[in-house]
Amino acid sequence: MSTEPERIAGVRAFNRLYTRVIGVLDEGLVGSDYSLSEARVLYELAQQDVHDVPELRKRLDLDAGYASRLLAKLEGQGLLARERSESDARRQTVRLTELGRKTQATLEQSTDAQIGELLGDLTDSDQRRLLAAMGTITRLLGGHRSDPTLVLRPLRAGDYGWVVQRHGELYAREYGFDAGFEGLVAGIVAEYVAAEGSARQAGWIAELDGEPVGSVFCVQGGAADTAKLRLLLVEPSARGHGVGKRLVAECVEFARRSGYRSMELWTQSILTAARAIYRQAGFQLERSEEHHSWGKGLVSEVWRRPL
Known part of the structure; x- marks a missing residue:
């Protein structure tokens, strides 16, 4: 090449x-x-x-x-x-x-x-950016560790923009979604931030060796006793390390501790890797519907599990 x-x-x-x-x-x-x-x-x-x-x-x-x-x-x-x-x-x-x-x-x-x-x-933020860049160079040119350290942490300043950016970039590259999808993600994140402080919602960033590689959010669904899993993301470089499984498990456990009786999520049929994680976590496909969004003909799916 x-x-x-x-x-x-x-x-x-x-x-x-x-x-x-x-x-x-x-x-x-x-x-x-x-x-x-x-x-x-x-x-x-x-x-x-x-x-x-x-x-x-x-x-x-x-x-x-x-x-x-x-x-x-x-x-x-x-x-x-x-x-x-x-x-x-x-x-x-x-x-x-x-x-x-x-x-x-x-x-x-x-x-x-x-x-x-x-x-x-350097400022604390710039130190984090520098170390993340060094980690990227090490992984790409210096070989891959077989046992990188996986940490889940709450979101902090700067993470919300990262979640929107990475969703927009990855879904455009891997599935051909247009900018409308990034706008959808931005709206979901804005709603989450507006409800900051609510005891019934939480979000996590997954880090491998200190670099952000994934995200997931738990928010209240349409009913008071239903939680909704949103914005699950795993970077391509982190796939195969159980990141998605850990994020979903953390989200489900939070929903259970918060008193929700069930949990649902909305996804697309083409997201085969994510669907496998949901099925393994106990979710079952409840309904599906064809639609045209983000420049693509798609099949949306609603999955649910009891808590």
């Missing part, structure tokens, strides 16, 4: 900025008499008591000859000790000495202080 020139230019511009920022942080390591490579070795050794040398080289992506010289230098400074493996005399292990642990701790504190200063120039 070809890549547009302006996208390549954008990546190169980011590379130049990133190199400057990392250069500032690396200067602290150089100023402490340790190169970045030496600091990386000390950091990795601090994560567990003993390392197999070949495995250490692989983790740090170091050439065998360079790694040998690097370890010899640190050993000569009394920071680490190399020994023959107890399980295989042909292999070598390495561990930090007491001096090595103290030195690595000092480097760690210095690095934390430098990063703290860097983040200190």
